[in-house]
Amino acid sequence: MQFGICHLSIVPLRSEASDKSELVSQVLYGEHFKVLEQRKNWSKIRLAFDRYEGWIDNKQFLLISEEQYKNLEQQELELSGDLVEFVTKDDTQELLTIPLGSSISGNAILDFSYDGQIMGGIRPKDKIIETAYMYMNSPYMWGGKTPFGIDCSGFTQMVYKLNGYKLFRDASQQAKQGEALSFIEESEAGDLAFFDNDEGNIVHVGIMMSDNYIIHAHGKVRIDRIDHSGIFNVDTKKHSHKLRVIKKVI
Structure with missing residues (x-):
């Protein structure tokens, strides 16, 4: 079993291994997942958060270790709370825009820093x-x-x-x-x-x-x-x- 994390802003999750295939969902920055099947250009994944499955382009995610995956599973989920914000790559200072609801929990793995609003934990129903x-x-x-x-x-x-x-x-x-x-x-x-x-x-x-x-x-x-x-x-x-x-x- 392999494991991955999304290192880009908004990545399409498709029903089949093709750019022409139906968009069934999206993988947002920082979301982690299991890699169920890997082909030359595409991988079938299962998102950790909701166990949703689909195909993702191999160029649009990074492989991580099982230990890193388990560490992410044990962390409290931290999400970006601004409509649009950015993360900064620690070594090159490159910027990457991220949308509302992106996961900040894996920033140490991705080598990015984030200074925007963070939403985490259980909030009141109101x-x-x-x-x-x-x-x-x-x-x-x-x-x-x-x-x-x-x-x-x-x-x-x-x-x-x-x-x-x-x-x-x-x-x-x-x-x-x-x-x-x-x-x-x-x-x-x-x-x-x-x-x-x-x-x-x-x-x-x-x-x-x-x-x-x-x-x-x-x-x-x-x-x-x-x-x-x-x-x-x-x-x-x-x-x-x-x-x-x-x-x-x-």
């Missing part, structure tokens, strides 16, 4: 919406995890991650976490709302706010109304998503 606002107007991008492009479950996962909580990567996986609520009235700001399609598959997720509002990624990270039917788009004046369940994870 910080969830405050963090969600940092992604406002981020464009929707399938597989995205940053303010420069993010999908619905990437948004919820990163907001929770920045507050010290673990969510799985995809909406259908996240829907299996937490405790189901019977009514919208039982929910509180920071709970997760899930939405299904005509076949009954979970296809969307957002974060509940107070007073029957929801913040979610749909076209962009936006705030809409929510009722017992689902999300009511404040621009189109139509329902855009059908409510399936609200879950209390925290």
